Amino acid sequence: MKKLIILIFIFTACADLVNAQDKKSTWQLDNFMTFNWQIATPLSTDYLKETSVAGGNFEYRRFVKPNMSVGIGFSWNSFEQYIPPKVYEKPDGSQQLYTDFIHQVYTLPMYLNAHYYFGGGEKMKPYAGVGLGAQYSEQSAYYNIFVSEEDNWGFVARPEAGLLYKLNNYLGLHANVGFNYATNKNEAFKIDNLKHVYYGIGLYWNSY
Amino acid sequence: MKPRFLLVVALLAVIVSCRKVPDTSELSNEQVVATDRDLSANFSSYSTYFISDTVSVVANDPKDTILTGALATQLVNAVKTNMNNRGYTPVARTANPDLGLRLTVIKDITRTAICGGWWDGWWGYYPPWYWGCYTCGGYYYPWCTSYTYTIGTSTLYIFDIKNQGPNHNLRALWGATAFGVFSTTNNQTNANLTENAINQAFSQSPYIKK
Numbered sequence: 001m002k003k004l005i006i007l008i009f010i011f012t013a014c015a016d017l018v019n020a021q022d023k024k025s026t027w028q029l030d031n032f033m034t035f036n037w038q039i040a041t042p043l044s045t046d047y048l049k050e051t052s053v054a055g056g057n058f059e060y061r062r063f064v065k066p067n068m069s070v071g072i073g074f075s076w077n078s079f080e081q082y083i084p085p086k087v088y089e090k091p092d093g094s095q096q097l098y099t100d101f102i103h104q105v106y107t108l109p110m111y112l113n114a115h116y117y118f119g120g121g122e123k124m125k126p127y128a129g130v131g132l133g134a135q136y137s138e139q140s141a142y143y144n145i146f147v148s149e150e151d152n153w154g155f156v157a158r159p160e161a162g163l164l165y166k167l168n169n170y171l172g173l174h175a176n177v178g179f180n181y182a183t184n185k186n187e188a189f190k191i192d193n194l195k196h197v198y199y200g201i202g203l204y205w206n207s208y
Numbered sequence: 209m210k211p212r213f214l215l216v217v218a219l220l221a222v223i224v225s226c227r228k229v230p231d232t233s234e235l236s237n238e239q240v241v242a243t244d245r246d247l248s249a250n251f252s253s254y255s256t257y258f259i260s261d262t263v264s265v266v267a268n269d270p271k272d273t274i275l276t277g278a279l280a281t282q283l284v285n286a287v288k289t290n291m292n293n294r295g296y297t298p299v300a301r302t303a304n305p306d307l308g309l310r311l312t313v314i315k316d317i318t319r320t321a322i323c324g325g326w327w328d329g330w331w332g333y334y335p336p337w338y339w340g341c342y343t344c345g346g347y348y349y350p351w352c353t354s355y356t357y358t359i360g361t362s363t364l365y366i367f368d369i370k371n372q373g374p375n376h377n378l379r380a381l382w383g384a385t386a387f388g389v390f391s392t393t394n395n396q397t398n399a400n401l402t403e404n405a406i407n408q409a410f411s412q413s414p415y416i417k418k
Contacts, residue, residue, distance in 0.1 A: 054228045078228035085236060087412045094247050096412040099240040106227045142232050144240050144388040 029069075029117075029125070029164075029206055031062040034174045036202030040077045043195040047139070048081035048103045057200050059113065067117045073110070073131055075158075075180070077196065080104040102142040107194060109135040109156040109180060123166050131158035135182035139189050154184035154194070164204055174204045239360070239388035239405040243413050249381040251416050254306035254370060256299045259287055264312040275313060279399040283311060286403045287364065290410040295418025306370040308378065313402065314361040360390030362402045364409060366416070382416060384409035 038055035042048055055078065061071035085100040111133025118126050135156035140149045160178025167173065182194045263275040263283055275283075287309060288298055299305050363385050367378040386405030391397040410416065 076227075080228065080230050082234050085238070089412075092247065093245075093415075095242070095244045097240070097242045098408050098412055100236050102230045102232060102234060104228075104230055138227070140230075142230055142235060144235060144237070145232075146240075 029063055031060070031069075031071075032204050032206040034059045034061070034202060034204040036174060036176065036200035038075065038077060038198050038200045040079070040180070040196045040198040042079050042105070043197060047189055047191055048079055048105060050079065050081040052077055052079045054078040055198065057198075057202070061113070061115060067119075069113075069115045069117070069129075071113050071115075073113050073133075075107075075109045075111075075198070077107045077198070078104070079106075079196075099143045104138075104140040104142070105194065106138040106140075107135055107180070107182065107184075107196070108137065109133060109158065109182060111156060111158060113158075115162075125164040125166070126162070127164070128159075128161045130160070132156070135180075135184060135194070137182065137184045137194055139186050139191060141189065148188070150186050150188060152184050152186060154182040156180065156182040160198075162200075170206050172204050172206065174200070174202050176200045237389060237401070238408075239362075239386040239401050241384065241386045241405050241408045241412065243382065243384045243409050245382045245413065245415065246380065249368070251381070252418055254296065254368075255418060256297045256303070256305045257291055257307035257309055257366075258299060258301050258303075258305035258369075259284055259291075259309040259311065260301075264310065266312060266314040279395055282399050283313075283362075283402055283406065286406040287311060290407065291416075294410070294416050304369075306368075307381070308367040308369045310365050310367070311406075312363045314363070360398060360401070361385065361387040362405060364406060382413065384413075 034057070036057040038057050039051060039053050040055050041051040055076060057073065057075040059071055059073035061069040063069045081103050083101040083103055085098060088097045089095070109131070111131035113129055113131035115127045115129030118128075133156050135154050136151070137154065138149060138151045140147055158178050158180050160176050162174065162176025162178075165173040165175075177197070177199050180194075180196050180198055184194045185192055261276075261280065261284055263280045265273055265275045291309070292298065296307070363383065365380050365384075366382040368381050369378060372378050384406070386402065386409065388401070390401070
């Protein structure tokens with residue numbers, strides 16, 4: 001979480017720097033799409049903790065004011081972690097169970113988003129924003145040749161900060177970092193919510 | 209706008225299909241071992257036990273009910289070794305043992321049993337195994353859930369013979385269920401898996417001791 005705050009601070013600082021350096025921006029965005037590869041680190045649960053590189057993000061944004069856009073987005077992340085064999089014991093000591101597991105969580109947040117863009121230089125346009133919507137998720141525990149699975153829906157909120165880097169009038173690079181909080185619950189797996197920090201890098205396509 | 213809409217739909221289809229399938233080769237082939245004890249049992253109050261030299265078998269072939277020979281000996285000896293190490297003495301059936309042990313192997317069978325009352329989610333996963341509903345000597349094992357047997361399961365129970373009730377009803381003091389993939393061709397492999405499971409069942413039940 002500290003890293004996320006630091007990164008958001010850097011993005012904001014960068015935005016101020018761009019503002020200061022270039023007050024006469026000519027870079028105009030109307031509406032654009034982004035497609036990112038996403039790395040994510042789960043924060044919410046003991047169920048799994050390993051960072052996942054299996055993820056992606058797609059967004060469509062439309063400017064409603066010179067420095068503000070609204071849009072829709074989809075994201076997906078597939079987390080998994082091997083849990084070595086161990087004995088699980090019921091608190092009263094009456095039952096024990098021994099096995100190893102592969103824990104997996106698949107998340108698919110779908111959301112509406114709004115972003116504010118900090119000024120704009122010739123090449124870079126930093127922004128901060130938030131996405132609000134619903135998250136579909138599947139949680140699975142694989143053991144021996146068996147699997148226990150559950151799926152559910154939750155509310156999702158995704159504050160984030162990012163940077164657009166212009167390559168030409170139509171195409172550019174896109175990087176962002178954010179925090180995904182969803183209310184998905186799974187009592188059997190003792191999951192009260194699903195949270196992860198994500199780091200994305202990809203491309204955007206601008207259409208005037 | 210229509211092409212964009214189609215693009216979004218296509219991307220959604222890609223996204224939904226993006227769930228990664230885990231590499232389950234990481235998982236151990238060793239059997240999953242579940243144990244359950246009667247909390248009121250005082251295991252140190254028993255001294256002797258009896259276990260048959262044969263193993264009960266539940267299989268697709270109704271005539272195939274007893275496992276004998278080297279494989280049965282291997283499994284029974286694993287139980288005896290653990291019981292002896294915990295301070296109990298093996299005796300003959302006719303010598304009024306304090307405890308009776310029964311080992312059952314279930315192989316290549318598909319059966320669903322639904323009982324109720326056992327599952328309370330304590331360890332965080334839905335158990336896919338049949339925990340009980342096991343009738344032996346008039347005893348009805350009370351902890352049950354549902355399970356479909358498709359491969360190999362073995363059960364080991366310890367019954368209180370010393371304090372048996374009227375009509376020879378026996379109380380189960382402890383039960384172990386081991387389940388997992390079995391070899392379809394190599395019974396020695398299956399016996400080794402079951403022996404490991406028996407050892408694990410005792411290992412995770414240190415309260416069984418004289």
